[in-house]
Amino acid sequence: MSRVLVVDDDPHLLRALRISLRAAGHEVVTAPDGTSALRDAAEVHPDVVVLDLGLPDLDGTEVLAGLRPWFTGPVLVLSARADSTDKVEALDAGADDYVTKPFDMAELLARLRAVLRRGPGETGEASVVTDHFTVDLAAKQVTVDGAPVRLTPTEWALLSELVRAPGRLVGQRELLQAVWGPAYERETNYLRVYLAQLRRKLEPNPAHPRYLHTEPGMGYRFTP
Amino acid sequence: MSRVLVVDDDPHLLRALRISLRAAGHEVVTAPDGTSALRDAAEVHPDVVVLDLGLPDLDGTEVLAGLRPWFTGPVLVLSARADSTDKVEALDAGADDYVTKPFDMAELLARLRAVLRRGPGETGEASVVTDHFTVDLAAKQVTVDGAPVRLTPTEWALLSELVRAPGRLVGQRELLQAVWGPAYERETNYLRVYLAQLRRKLEPNPAHPRYLHTEPGMGYRFTP
DNA sequence: GGGTGTCTTGACGGGGTCTTGACGCGTCGG
DNA sequence: CCGACGCGTCAAGACCCCGTCAAGACACCC
Numbered sequence: 001m002s003r004v005l006v007v008d009d010d011p012h013l014l015r016a017l018r019i020s021l022r023a024a025g026h027e028v029v030t031a032p033d034g035t036s037a038l039r040d041a042a043e044v045h046p047d048v049v050v051l052d053l054g055l056p057d058l059d060g061t062e063v064l065a066g067l068r069p070w071f072t073g074p075v076l077v078l079s080a081r082a083d084s085t086d087k088v089e090a091l092d093a094g095a096d097d098y099v100t101k102p103f104d105m106a107e108l109l110a111r112l113r114a115v116l117r118r119g120p121g122e123t124g125e126a127s128v129v130t131d132h133f134t135v136d137l138a139a140k141q142v143t144v145d146g147a148p149v150r151l152t153p154t155e156w157a158l159l160s161e162l163v164r165a166p167g168r169l170v171g172q173r174e175l176l177q178a179v180w181g182p183a184y185e186r187e188t189n190y191l192r193v194y195l196a197q198l199r200r201k202l203e204p205n206p207a208h209p210r211y212l213h214t215e216p217g218m219g220y221r222f223t224p
Numbered sequence: 225m226s227r228v229l230v231v232d233d234d235p236h237l238l239r240a241l242r243i244s245l246r247a248a249g250h251e252v253v254t255a256p257d258g259t260s261a262l263r264d265a266a267e268v269h270p271d272v273v274v275l276d277l278g279l280p281d282l283d284g285t286e287v288l289a290g291l292r293p294w295f296t297g298p299v300l301v302l303s304a305r306a307d308s309t310d311k312v313e314a315l316d317a318g319a320d321d322y323v324t325k326p327f328d329m330a331e332l333l334a335r336l337r338a339v340l341r342r343g344p345g346e347t348g349e350a351s352v353v354t355d356h357f358t359v360d361l362a363a364k365q366v367t368v369d370g371a372p373v374r375l376t377p378t379e380w381a382l383l384s385e386l387v388r389a390p391g392r393l394v395g396q397r398e399l400l401q402a403v404w405g406p407a408y409e410r411e412t413n414y415l416r417v418y419l420a421q422l423r424r425k426l427e428p429n430p431a432h433p434r435y436l437h438t439e440p441g442m443g444y445r446f447t448p
Numbered sequence: 449g450g451g452t453g454t455c456t457t458g459a460c461g462g463g464g465t466c467t468t469g470a471c472g473c474g475t476c477g478g
Numbered sequence: 479c480c481g482a483c484g485c486g487t488c489a490a491g492a493c494c495c496c497g498t499c500a501a502g503a504c505a506c507c508c
Contacts, residue, residue, distance in 0.1 A: 412495080415496095416495090416497060416498085420499095441494085441496095
């Protein structure tokens with residue numbers, strides 16, 4: 001159903017959460033501390049993060065601060081501290097919900113359903129605009145000179161990966177893995193074919209790309 | 225900042241909430257019971273609803289059920305019952321958060337900020353109008369060229385999902401899960417059958433849809 | 449129990465999409 | 479100067495997805 005990243009240092013709680021979340025149909029990824037949480041989150045692109053505030057290395061709010069600039073999905077905070085100032089702090093730092101330990105598992109799952117119902121990642125800058133075309137990430141719509149353009153699923157997946165990282169170089173392996181899966185990391189053909197199609201649909205002059213640049217041997221870059 | 229509809233039958237609590245919410249920069253509308261809450265909500269189009277479950281006339285979940293078909297904004301439930309089964313019930317009925325009384329005002333405001341952060345300028349309209357047909361989400365009624373049209377429960381569920389996100393592409397998995405449940409995520413047959421029925425009933429020319437567009441491999445889109 | 453309407457399920461044809469391979473071009477390095 | 483490599487382009491076939499139709503299962507109401 002959804003991919004959940006659970007961040008907690010208590011093995012027992014981790015185990016209980018893993019079992020319950022799996023039973024509810026979720027895919028579960030776990031991280032034992034803050035630094036690995038930030039790393040794993042960037043790697044596996046979870047739909048939602050369940051974050052314990054009492055971590056051994058980083059403070060929970062620090063993890064939140066590290067997550068929020070780019071992670072648009074919901075974050076559910078777990079904590080032993082029931083003080084309302086802690087709650088206010090975490091919620092204002094970007095948490096979507098705050099559950100105090102000990103908690104009821106059924107309630108946690110219900111709160112998870114509630115935050116997931118809102119739609120994965122609808123906050124933040126939902127559209128990218130250039131002089132020639134606009135990409136609406138929330139509506140999944142692309143318009144060139146104001147006229148809507150139809151994109152195939154693969155074209156859209158590729159474009160959204162590039163557009164989500166404006167100005168940054170995205171490696172070919174990164175793109176292939178995101179769009180086609182880990183088994184296609186060597187099929188650089190696909191990138192050539194679909195980049196050409198995207199340029200034909202979006203670029204004012206497809207022969208001399210202005211937005212979708214090629215970095216030979218490395219990857220591709222979208223420059224607004 | 226935002227318009228808040230507060231539903232509670234306790235005058236003291238109402239007064240306290242009104243003062244605190246005003247101080248936080250919100251516009252406050254109050255309703256003392258369930259029936260007037262539903263009426264006022266349709267009338268003033270609040271950005272968020274704070275709903276007490278213990279109302280004199282209707283059960284809280286009934287108010288939620290009456291609200292949810294058309295109200296897309298967040299609902300924060302307030303209740304004296306701390307039992308987790310009550311919480312699960314309310315959250316699954318469409319609530320976005322659940323706070324037990326007595327509560328800390330600072331925490332309530334923080335939770336309000338958290339749920340409002342998710343969907344800032346989204347004002348839930350009670351009816352959607354196009355040149356050819358209108359969809360009244362609150363009354364569950366569809367009229368084509370002024371004449372009312374009968375829709376089956378499944379057709380209505382599907383249409384309301386699409387119409388509630390005008391212009392946005394709604395994935396097939398999203399639709400199947402919303403209408404038939406998570407177990408039917410692969411039955412794309414259903415979508416084809418019912419989309420055809422909806423187009424036959426609503427579109428001026430069902431063979432060339434003008435409002436209910438198909439995005440092959442991705443989903444469907446309602447464009448007003 | 450019969451009748452009506454709705455939901456489910458399967459099959460089919462057509463069109464679009466994805467995959468795959470081949471070719472030409474430019475750049476870089478030997 | 480020449481070969482290797484990476485990139486862009488193109489085309490063809492396989493494949494998937496969509497719209498359509500119809501028949502059977504099911505629920506509900508009289």
